[in-house]
Amino acid sequence: MTLTVQNVAGPHLPVVSFHLADGDILTVRGPSGVGKSQLLRALADLSVHTGDIALDGVAQPAMAPAEWRRRVVYVPAESGWWADHVADHFPRQPPDDWLSRLSLKATLLDTPVERLSTGERQRLALLRALMLDPRVLLLDEPTANLDPRNSEAMTQLVAEYVRRQGAAAVWVTHDAAEGDLLDSKVLQMTAEGGHIE
Numbered sequence: 001m002t003l004t005v006q007n008v009a010g011p012h013l014p015v016v017s018f019h020l021a022d023g024d025i026l027t028v029r030g031p032s033g034v035g036k037s038q039l040l041r042a043l044a045d046l047s048v049h050t051g052d053i054a055l056d057g058v059a060q061p062a063m064a065p066a067e068w069r070r071r072v073v074y075v076p077a078e079s080g081w082w083a084d085h086v087a088d089h090f091p092r093q094p095p096d097d098w099l100s101r102l103s104l105k106a107t108l109l110d111t112p113v114e115r116l117s118t119g120e121r122q123r124l125a126l127l128r129a130l131m132l133d134p135r136v137l138l139l140d141e142p143t144a145n146l147d148p149r150n151s152e153a154m155t156q157l158v159a160e161y162v163r164r165q166g167a168a169a170v171w172v173t174h175d176a177a178e179g180d181l182l183d184s185k186v187l188q189m190t191a192e193g194g195h196i197e
């Protein structure tokens, strides 16, 4: 897997370039409003931008957006839920191991979405994304509402997934310790642009 990002910029996104290969995790840091979420949206082909993005050598415009987004899966800070019940969002039940590692009971799948806590939504949104077997996982502050134990469990699960599957992840965080735990590359964003540290 390769993800190549060259001089990507947009109305609310300073210029960014980087390259990811099998098993890479890139943590993205920078002040509030600098364009971190906009970067993820550009990578998911959800916002207008200039520059070049290619997955395994295929340029983003050459692939239908829906096809691109099956491979490059975006998990926004506030996940979207379109049906009443949790299970309706999963093509099949997530592995018991994934549920238990994130302290989620399997019975939660039979729950109405409106009853989920914010942290449960975040953890289930991650599992929903992993079930799609993404080549690139785009995570916008995925642990923002989680306790330390579940934060660590989530970082370990993502790290293991990308390593095993030869995938990659782009992880927006304000928490420097999370980057250390993920053993990741770091993209520091400022108004002038992003640079790899």
Ligand SMILES: Nc1ncnc2c1ncn2[C@@H]1O[C@H](COP(=O)(O)OP(=O)(O)OP(=O)(O)O)[C@@H](O)[C@H]1O
Pocket (backbone or CB within 6 Å): 012, 030, 031, 032, 033, 034, 035, 036, 037, 038, 039
């Ligand atoms: N649809 C839009 N129209 C106008 N401005 C927008 C739009 N979407 C985002 N912005 C602006 O783009 C800038 C970058 O937003 P973005 O959400 O990417 O920031 P961020 O770095 O993720 O911030 P935070 O850490 O607070 O989540 C912000 O100034 C935001 O107000």
